[in-house]
Amino acid sequence: MNDRNRFQAQAIPAGTTMDMSVDAGLRSFMLGVYNKMGLGLVLSGLLAYATSSVPAIRDLLFTANGGYTGVGMVLSLAPLGVLLIGMFAMRNPSKTGASLLYWTIVTLIGAGLGVLAIRYTGESLASTFFITASAFGALSLWGYTTKRDLTGFGTFLIMGVFGLILASIVNIFLQSSMMHFVISGLGVLIFSGLIAFDTQRLKFDYYQLSGNDTALSVATSMGALSLYLNFINLFQFLLSFLGNRE
Numbered sequence: 001m002n003d004r005n006r007f008q009a010q011a012i013p014a015g016t017t018m019d020m021s022v023d024a025g026l027r028s029f030m031l032g033v034y035n036k037m038g039l040g041l042v043l044s045g046l047l048a049y050a051t052s053s054v055p056a057i058r059d060l061l062f063t064a065n066g067g068y069t070g071v072g073m074v075l076s077l078a079p080l081g082v083l084l085i086g087m088f089a090m091r092n093p094s095k096t097g098a099s100l101l102y103w104t105i106v107t108l109i110g111a112g113l114g115v116l117a118i119r120y121t122g123e124s125l126a127s128t129f130f131i132t133a134s135a136f137g138a139l140s141l142w143g144y145t146t147k148r149d150l151t152g153f154g155t156f157l158i159m160g161v162f163g164l165i166l167a168s169i170v171n172i173f174l175q176s177s178m179m180h181f182v183i184s185g186l187g188v189l190i191f192s193g194l195i196a197f198d199t200q201r202l203k204f205d206y207y208q209l210s211g212n213d214t215a216l217s218v219a220t221s222m223g224a225l226s227l228y229l230n231f232i233n234l235f236q237f238l239l240s241f242l243g244n245r246e
Contacts, residue, residue, distance in 0.1 A: 029206045029216060030144070030199075036224035040102070041231065044110030051114030058114065066119035066246070072112070079108040095214055098221035105225065109232060116236070120243040128242045132235040136195055140227070143196030144203065154197035160190045180240070187237035191230050198226045 051057050061072035068076055086093075086101045093101065116125060143150065164187055171179045202223045209215040 025210065026203060026206050029220065030202065032220045033202060033223040033227065036102070036220060037227045037231070040106040040224060040228045043103075043106055044113055044232070047107065047110030048113035048117060051111050052117035053114075058118070061111075062115050062118050064118075066115060068115065072115070075108065076112045076115075079105045079112070082108065093218055093222075095217040095221075098218040102221045102225045102228075106228065113232075116239065116243075119245060120239060121246055124239070124242060124244040128239050129235060131242065132231060132238055135192065135234065136227075136231050139192055139195040140199045143199030146196070146200065150197045150200050153193065154201065157190050157193045157197060160186065161194075164190065184237045184240035187233060188241075191234040191237065195227065195230045195234070198223070198230060202226075 051061055059069075061069055061075060063069060063072075082101070082105055090097055090101065164183060167179065167183050171183065202219070205219045205223065206216070209219055
């Protein structure tokens with residue numbers, strides 16, 4: 001499981017209403033987040049293709065049956081390590097620092113995703129990506145437009161992420177197919193909910209930080225990171241159900 005740990009969600013400012021969707025500044029801010037996330041997905045796809053197609057790199061990172069070599073295992077865990085370090089070392093990140101953190105994690109995850117091209121057929125990867133993108137769009141739109149406060153729901157989901165991490169670590173040793181099925185099902189539900197929650201949280205971040213260009217730039221990078229991680233994790237969990245093995 002890649003990078004399930006998340007930055008702590010910011011509190012919704014008191015007195016803020018849910019009727020914000022018509023604000024032009026907010027739309028511009030959210031467009032910046034989505035653009036950065038989209039570029040991250042493009043870079044990840046290119047890196048995944050490279051690491052799965054170039055024989056020297058592929059053999060260094062992955063085994064023939066779709067597993068990781070020692071170097072590949074380090075690569076797969078590196079994004080989580082970078083994210084944890086960022087959480088503690090960048091409590092007040094700069095614009096450059098937040099952007100660097102985002103692109104570092106995107107690069108590491110993208111390189112590691114090459115293993116999926118070895119495990120699954122190209123057709124199933126493409127179809128699952130389309131399903132994930134469609135689900136992401138619908139869930140993010142709902143999170144953007146809903147008048148329901150998702151703060152409590154999001155806190156519960158973030159706790160669920162930590163539960164997924166622990167369960168996945170345990171299943172490394174148990175190798176239980178049933179437990180893997182349950183973890184994948186919960187992962188789909190949890191990260192689907194987080195897409196809506198993080199979208200709404202970004203709306204309130206904008207109004208809380210409005211007028212502070214540096215803080216908004218940092219929020220753009222951190223928001224793109226949250227949505228990127230949600231997308232990648234949802235994609236991988238859906239592959240567990242929809243992907244056809246090579």
